Amino acid sequence: xxDTSDQTVVETPHGAGKSDMIVLxxxxxxxxxxxxxxxxxxxxxxxxxxxxxxxxxxGCGKTTTLKMINRLIEPTxxxxxxxxxxxxxxxxxxxxxxxxxxxxxxxxxxHFSIADNIGVVPKMLGWDKQRIRERxxxxxxLVGLEPSxxxxxxxRQLSGGQQQRIGxxxxxxxxxxxxxxxxxxxxxxxxxxxxxxxxxxxxxxxVGKTIAFVTHxxxxxxxxxxxxxxxxxxxxxxxxxxxxxLTRPANEFVSDFVxxxxxxxxxxxxxxxHLELHPIETDERAVGGHNGTAVAEVxxxxxxxxxxxxxxxxxxxxPLVTVPISGSxxxxxxxxxxxxxxxxxxVDEEGRAQGVLHWNDLLGGLRxxxxxx
Amino acid sequence: MSAPAAPVxxxxxxxxxxEEKTQSTFARLWFQHYDLxxxxxxxxxxxxFLLIYVSTRELDTIEQRVLAPANVFGLLRQHLLLAALSxxxxxxxxxxxxxLLSRRxxxxxxxxxxxxxxxxxxxxxxxxxxxxxxxxxxxxxxAVIGLxxxxxxxxxxxxxxxxxxxxxxxxxxxRGMGMSSRQTLFRxxxxxxxxxxxxxxxxxxxxxxxxxxxxxxxxxGGLGELVQQALRLNxxxxxxxxxGIIAAVALLIDWLAGVAERVVVARSG
Numbered sequence: 174x175x176d177t178s179d180q181t182v183v184e185t186p187h188g189a190g191k192s193d194m195i196v197l198x199x200x201x202x203x204x205x206x207x208x209x210x211x212x213x214x215x216x217x218x219x220x221x222x223x224x225x226x227x228x229x230x231x232g233c234g235k236t237t238t239l240k241m242i243n244r245l246i247e248p249t250x251x252x253x254x255x256x257x258x259x260x261x262x263x264x265x266x267x268x269x270x271x272x273x274x275x276x277x278x279x280x281x282x283x284h285f286s287i288a289d290n291i292g293v294v295p296k297m298l299g300w301d302k303q304r305i306r307e308r309x310x311x312x313x314x315l316v317g318l319e320p321s322x323x324x325x326x327x328x329r330q331l332s333g334g335q336q337q338r339i340g341x342x343x344x345x346x347x348x349x350x351x352x353x354x355x356x357x358x359x360x361x362x363x364x365x366x367x368x369x370x371x372x373x374x375x376x377x378x379x380v381g382k383t384i385a386f387v388t389h390x391x392x393x394x395x396x397x398x399x400x401x402x403x404x405x406x407x408x409x410x411x412x413x414x415x416x417x418x419l420t421r422p423a424n425e426f427v428s429d430f431v432x433x434x435x436x437x438x439x440x441x442x443x444x445x446x447h448l449e450l451h452p453i454e455t456d457e458r459a460v461g462g463h464n465g466t467a468v469a470e471v472x473x474x475x476x477x478x479x480x481x482x483x484x485x486x487x488x489x490x491x492p493l494v495t496v497p498i499s500g501s502x503x504x505x506x507x508x509x510x511x512x513x514x515x516x517x518x519x520v521d522e523e524g525r526a527q528g529v530l531h532w533n534d535l536l537g538g539l540r541x542x543x544x545x546x
Numbered sequence: 547m548s549a550p551a552a553p554v555x556x557x558x559x560x561x562x563x564x565e566e567k568t569q570s571t572f573a574r575l576w577f578q579h580y581d582l583x584x585x586x587x588x589x590x591x592x593x594x595f596l597l598i599y600v601s602t603r604e605l606d607t608i609e610q611r612v613l614a615p616a617n618v619f620g621l622l623r624q625h626l627l628l629a630a631l632s633x634x635x636x637x638x639x640x641x642x643x644x645x646l647l648s649r650r651x652x653x654x655x656x657x658x659x660x661x662x663x664x665x666x667x668x669x670x671x672x673x674x675x676x677x678x679x680x681x682x683x684x685x686x687x688x689a690v691i692g693l694x695x696x697x698x699x700x701x702x703x704x705x706x707x708x709x710x711x712x713x714x715x716x717x718x719x720x721r722g723m724g725m726s727s728r729q730t731l732f733r734x735x736x737x738x739x740x741x742x743x744x745x746x747x748x749x750x751x752x753x754x755x756x757x758x759x760x761x762x763x764x765x766x767g768g769l770g771e772l773v774q775q776a777l778r779l780n781x782x783x784x785x786x787x788x789x790g791i792i793a794a795v796a797l798l799i800d801w802l803a804g805v806a807e808r809v810v811v812a813r814s815g
Contacts, residue, residue, distance in 0.1 A: 245722055270724030280719030284737050294723050343723075353722075 192257070194351060194383035195219040195242060200251030202237050211237045213407045215251070219400075221350075224377065224384040226394035229404030229430070238404070239353050239387050243272045255351065270294055273352035273382070277359045279340030281328040287313070287339055288324045294347045312342035315376060334365040341373065345380065354386040358393065367499070370396055391431060395419065396444055403427050419443075440503040440535075445496065445519050450528025453477075453518060467529045469493060469518060476524040483516065495520045498527050505530050579808070585801045589794050596790045603783055612775050612784050622795065625768035628686065628761050629754040629799070632693035636750045640698050641743060644705025645731070656706065663699035671696045671757045679764035689766035693757055697750035704746025708739030741811045748803040755799045759792055769795065 197217040203210045212234040219225045227235040240246040242253060244265045252261040260268050281290050291312055292305040300308070310320040316338040328336055337357060344352055358366045374397065377384070388394050394401050395415045402412045403426075410430075411423035422428035454468040455477060467484060469477035479493050494512035496505045498519050505517050515532040605613065647656045675692040682688050712735050720730040762770030769792050776784035 243722065245718070266724050266726045268724070269722060272724075274719070274722035276715055276719055276722065278715070280715050280722075282716060282720075282734060293720075293725075297724060297729070 191220045191222065193218040193254075194221040194223075194256055195385060196254040197238070197242070198252050198254065200238075200241060200248045200253065202234070202241060202246060203249045210249070210407050212241070212248075215409055217402060217409060217412065219383055219385060221256075221383050222381045223399040224386055224397055226398035226401045227385060227387045227404060228389065228391065228394045228401060229410075231389065232406065233404040234407045235387050235402075235404045236355060239355055239385055242351075242385060243269045243274060243353055245269070270297055270347065271349050271351075273344030273347075273349040275340045275344045275352065275354040275357045277356045278333065279328070279336040279343075279357075281336055281339055281343070283328050285328075286324070287326050287328070287331070290328065290339060291343045291346050293343065298347055308346060309342075312345055315345070315379075316342045317372060332365075333361050334369055337361060337369055338372070341376070345376075345382075350383060352382045352384045354384060356387055356389065359389070366393075373397065396447070403430060405430075440501060440506055443502045445498050445500055445502065445505060445530070448502070448530070450519055450530060451534075453526045453529045455526055467516065467518075469526055471526075474524065477518050477520070477526045480516075491516060493518060495524070495526075496530075497522070502530075502535070506535065582801070582805060582808075585797060589797055589801075592790060593794055596787055600783060600787060605783065608779055609781050609784055612772070612779070612781070613787060618772065618791065621767060621769050621771050622791070624766075624771075625755075625758050625795065628689055628693065628758040628766060628768050629751065631690045632697060632754045632758075633747065633751045635690065635694040636697050636701050636754075637747060639694070640701035640746075640750075641705050644702050644743075645709065645736075647702075648706050648709040660699075660703060660706065663702050666695050667697075667699040669696070672760050672763070675760055675764050684765040686761075686766045689758075689761035689764055693754050693761070696757060697753045700749040700753070701743065701746040704742050704749075705739065708742030708746075709735055711742065712738045741807070744807050744810045748800070748807055751803050752796065752800045755796045 195218070197215050200212060200215045200217075201210055202212040215234075215238060217225075217238070227238055229235050237246055241248045242255075244253070244260070247265075248261065252259055254260070255268075255272075281287075282293075285293070288306065288309040291309040292300075295305045295308060309324065313320040313323055318335060318338060323331070323335075323339075328339070331339065340357060344354075358369050361369065370393065386397060388397075395418075398415055400412060400414050401418045403410045403418065405426050411418060411427045413421075413423075418427065419431055422431055452466050454466050455471045455475070466482075467480065468482040470479045470481050472478050477493055477495065480491050483491060492512050492514050494508045494514045495518045496508045498521050505519070509515065509517050509532060517530050518526045519528050519530060521527050600613070611617070643659070646652055647659055671692065674696065675689060678688050678692050716734055716738070717730055720734045721727070725733065758768050759770040759773070761768045762774055769788065772788035772791070773785065776782075776788055
C-alpha cells in the first residue's frame with residue numbers, strides 16, 4: 174500500500190485493464206465505545222462495471238463497509254478512492270449525491286409522488302423541472318413501469334416489488350457511475366425477488382454501473398455477483414468470482430459459509446440460466462450429420478416431446494424430461510433422477526428447448542457463461 | 547358495481563358511468579366522514595333549544611342588556627382572540643423546541659424538558675392565571691402567557707413523538723441520497739410528523755378555548771365575563787345561555803380543528 178495518491182489500476186481476474194472504480198485502502202471502523210473494530214484493515218477494489226456482492230453473517234461488517242463507501246459511516250482510518258479520486262475527506266452530502274443508494278423496501282418517501290421520489294437527487298443537483306420529469310419517465314420505462322400510470326401515484330399504492338423497482342430507478346436518477354445497494358430485495362417474496370433479480374441484471378446490462386451490493390443470501394450473491402466478498406467479523410475472508418468461492422473456498426469459514434463439503438447443496442446455487450448448455454436441435458431436417466448435437470421431436474407448439482438423436486446413441490430408450498431454465502442445477506438433477514434419464518432438456522417459459530444438460534456435466538465440472546461478453 | 551357490461555357501444559354509454567363515478571366519490575367521502583355531521587347537529591340542537599327557551603321567557607331589562615347580541619358577540623370575539631393568540635404562541639414556541647429536542651445532540655435533555663412541560667400542564671390554570679396577574683399585571687397579555695404555558699406540553703410532546711416515529715430507514719435513505727441533515731428535516735422528517743404535530747395543536751387549541759373562560763377573572767374579558775355578569779346579577783337565564791354558548795364554542799372549535807386535522811392527514815398521505 175502506498176501513501177501517494179496515485180491512480181490505482183490493479184489487474185483483475187476479470188477483463189484485463191479494467192480500472193478499479195471503488196478502492197478501499199486499509200479502511201478500518203471502530204465504533205465509539207467499542208474496542209473490537211467492526212471492520213479492520215480492509216483492502217477491497219471493485220472494478221468498473223462489476224457487481225460485487227458483500228456477504229457474510231450478521232454483524233460481519235458488510236453493511237458498515239457499504240456505508241463507508243458513501244461515508245454514511247465515517248471510517249476511523251484508511252482511505253477510500255472513487256474513480257481514482259480520494260473521497261475520504263470531501264463533503265459527504267455532495268459525495269452521496271453522486272452515488273446511487275438503494276435500501277431495503279426502496280425507502281421511498283410516502284409523501285412524495287413516484288415522479289418526485291425519482292427526482293429527489295436531480296432536484297438537489299439543480300436540474301430544471303422539465304428535465305427531471307423526462308428523466309423520471311425514462312427511468313420508469315427502464316424499470317418496466319408505465320409512466321402515465323405510475324408517475325403521479327404514491328408509494329403506498331404500489332406493491333413491494335414495484336416500490337423496489339422505483340427504489341432502483343431513484344438511485345439511477347442522476348446517472349451515477351457507482352451504486353450501493355443494501356439488501357434491496359431482502360424483504361420481498363421469493364418469486365418476486367427472483368423476477369426483480371432478473372430485471373436488475375437486465376438493467377445492469379444496459380447501464381453498466383459499478384455496484385456494491387450487500388446481501389445475506391448466498392444464492393442471490395452467486396446469481397448477481399461478478400465477484401463475491403465474504404466477510405467474517407470485520408475481516409474479508411475471500412474475494413473471488415462466484416465459481417471460485419463455491420468450488421475453492423479459501424478457508425474453513427468460507428467453506429462453512431457456502432455449506433462446506435456438501436457438494437449437493439451447491440447445485441441449488443447454480444442457476445441453469447447461467448450455465449453453458451449443450452446445444453439442442455429441434456429442426457426436422459437436422460437429423461443427419463449432427464453427431465455431437467442432441468435432436469428432439471417437437472409438438473405443434475414447439476415443445477420437445479421425445480429424443481430423435483442423442484450424441485451417445487440410444488435416443489429411443491431415453492425418456493425426454495424437461496426442466497425450466499429459471500430453475501437451478503439442483504432442479505435439473507431432481508428431474509433426471511425422477512425420470513431415470515441421463516440427459517435433460519432445458520426449456521424456456523414457453524416450453525421451447527434452449528439446450529441440454531448431461532449427467533456427465535455434473536461430474537466434469539459445470540461451466541458458467543461469461544456474463545460480460 | 548359493474549353490472550353486466552353492456553355490449554352496446556356508443557357515446558351515450560360514457561355519461562352514466564361518469565355520473566356514477568362522481569356519485570361514488572361523493573358516497574365514498576360520505577362513508578369516510580359521516581361522523582363529522584354528528585357534532586354540528588348536536589350544537590345546532592342545543593343552541594336551538596336555548597333560543598326557544600329564552601324566547602319563551604319574559605326577560606327583564608338587565609337580562610336584555612347582558613344578552614344583547616353586541617355584548618355577547620363582543621365577548622365571543624375577545625374569547626376567540628385569547629384562544630387564537632395563545633395557540634399561535636404555543637405553535638411558535640413548542641414546535642421549534644420540540645424539533646431541537648429531537649436532534650441527536652439534544653436527546654439527553656429531552657426527558658427533563660418534557661418533565662418540566664408536564665409539570666406546567668399539571669398546574670391548575672386558574673391558580674397560575676391569578677398568581678401571574680398579581681406578579682405581573684392584570685389584562686390580556688398575562689392571560690395569553692398563562693394560557694400558552696398551560697398548553698405547551700401537548701404540542702411539545704407530539705412534535706418530539708411525531709419526529710421520533712418517522713421511519714429510520716427513510717431518514718437513512720434521505721441521507722444516503724445526499725440530503726443534508728437540514729434538508730432531511732424539512733423535506734422528510736417534518737412533513738411526515740405533521741399529522742402528529744397537528745393532533746397536538748388541536749388538543750392545545752381546545753384546551754385554550756376552555757381555559758380562556760377563566761381569563762375574565764384577571765380582567766382579560768372573554769365569555770367568562772358573561773358567566774360572571776350572570777352570577778353577579780343573579781340571573782339564571784343568562785347563566786344558562788352563557789354556559790350553552792361556552793360549551794357550543796368549545797365543541798365547534800374542536801370540530802373545526804378535527805376537520806382541519808383530517809385534511810392535513812389526507813394530504814400528507
